[in-house]
Amino acid sequence: MLAVSSARRTPAGLAESLGAVAGQALHDEATLTPKPGLVDARGGGAHHDMNLSTLLDSAAALVAPIAACAAAATCLPLGRDLRAVIGVIGRDGEQRMLAATGGVNTHRGALWALGLLAAGIAATGTVGGARGFAARLAAVADPAREARPASHGSRVHRVFGATGARGEARRGFPHAVDVALPMLHARRAARRDEHTARTDALLASMSSLEDTCLLHRAGRSGLQAVRAGAAAVLRAGGSGAAGGGAALDRLDRLCRHRRLSPGGSGDALAAALFLDAAGRLLTEGSS
Numbered sequence: 465m466l467a468v469s470s471a472r473r474t475p476a477g478l479a480e481s482l483g484a485v486a487g488q489a490l491h492d493e494a495t496l497t498p499k500p501g502l503v504d505a506r507g508g509g510a511h512h513d514m515n516l517s518t519l520l521d522s523a524a525a526l527v528a529p530i531a532a533c534a535a536a537a538t539c540l541p542l543g544r545d546l547r548a549v550i551g552v553i554g555r556d557g558e559q560r561m562l563a564a565t566g567g568v569n570t571h572r573g574a575l576w577a578l579g580l581l582a583a584g585i586a587a588t589g590t591v592g593g594a595r596g597f598a599a600r601l602a603a604v605a606d607p608a609r610e611a612r613p614a615s616h617g618s619r620v621h622r623v624f625g626a627t628g629a630r631g632e633a634r635r636g637f638p639h640a641v642d643v644a645l646p647m648l649h650a651r652r653a654a655r656r657d658e659h660t661a662r663t664d665a666l667l668a669s670m671s672s673l674e675d676t677c678l679l680h681r682a683g684r685s686g687l688q689a690v691r692a693g694a695a696a697v698l699r700a701g702g703s704g705a706a707g708g709g710a711a712l713d714r715l716d717r718l719c720r721h722r723r724l725s726p727g728g729s730g731d732a733l734a735a736a737l738f739l740d741a742a743g744r745l746l747t748e749g750s751s
């Protein structure tokens with residue numbers, strides 16, 4: 465569990481605490497079960513090369529890079545120098561992730577989202593200011609960017625015009641902040657249990673995100689099938705309602721059958737859980 469100490473009142477302490485909170489959010493996203501198409505406690509979902517233990521090893525490896533993103537943002541103003549440093553930390557973090565997983569991309573999108581948002585919280589001292597800071601930082605061209613092999617996201621951008629993880633960041637992570645997080649809070653306010661609240665937050669993102677993981681594997685029809693399936697669960701009252709549970713089972717089977725993985729929404733849920741817990745961290749720190 466997260467060790468919270470008064471050390472987080474200093475910039476270095478806050479950065480370290482944000483790394484720990486991010487690790488916990490990645491852990492909580494990974495263990496939430498069932499999740500259609502995603503790795504969960506049952507196994508790899510639509511993935512043949514990862515399971516829960518791969519994801520947990522990866523989550524642990526990302527704590528230090530995410531803390532380093534936060535620390536950098538307390539030392540440098542928003543601009544090219546900070547973007548360059550964050551880019552170096554991010555690429556090094558990706559290497560740590562690959563070393564921890566035996567070469568599998570478990571959390572590339574999640575590191576990107578939580579790294580930028582952690583930087584935003586550290587720089588502004590608030591959760592509310594994080595998305596705007598992250599958006600402006602993501603819009604700065606990375607001076608240290610290296611040529612690297614074409615990613616799934618860049619291929620999908622060429623073929624479908626989808627802006628993917630970069631576009632989501634430049635818009636201030638709307639699926640984490642405006643879709644998943646409000647659903648999490650609404651379900652809690654309606655006295656749903658935490659498992660249901662998290663599952664419905666994931667489904668809310670799945671029902672609208674233009675997820676490049678889905679486009680890459682199954683094109684527009686795969687993306688549309690997942691969006692429609694997630695919307696059907698929510699229309700039926702959510703994963704905690706009787707009809708919603710049946711619709712969730714159908715979506716789960718569809719994702720397995722067609723190997724559909726909503727990885728971008730896994731990242732949006734992790735980011736929402738991170739912002740939610742970071743809010744508590746800052747409140748405790750100020751009391």
Ligand SMILES: CC(C)(COP(=O)(O)OP(=O)(O)OC[C@H]1O[C@@H](n2cnc3c(N)ncnc32)[C@H](O)[C@@H]1O)[C@@H](O)C(=O)NCCC(=O)NCCS
Nearest residue numbers: 551554573576579615616617628629632674675676727728
């Ligand atoms: C921008 C990143 C994510 C690369 O993007 P690209 O689309 O080329 O990569 P890739 O195809 O691997 O996709 C990344 C992942 O984003 C997630 N994703 C997919 N669709 C979406 C979406 N619409 N919105 C948000 N996330 C999405 C998925 O998990 C996907 O696997 C990032 O890895 C990067 O550029 N890193 C460089 C280091 C850096 O600057 N880091 C800074 C912060 S740590």
Ligand SMILES: Nc1ncnc2c1ncn2[C@@H]1O[C@H](COP(=O)(O)OP(=O)(O)OP(=O)(O)O)[C@@H](O)[C@H]1O
Nearest residue numbers: 494502503569570571572573574677727728730731
């Ligand atoms: N619980 C989860 N299970 C699987 N992926 C997740 C989960 N949570 C978040 N993700 C995101 O999904 C992405 C999956 O990676 P990627 O898109 O490269 O896989 P892929 O589509 O399986 O690729 P390939 O088709 O080559 O196997 C990761 O970048 C990660 O951030």
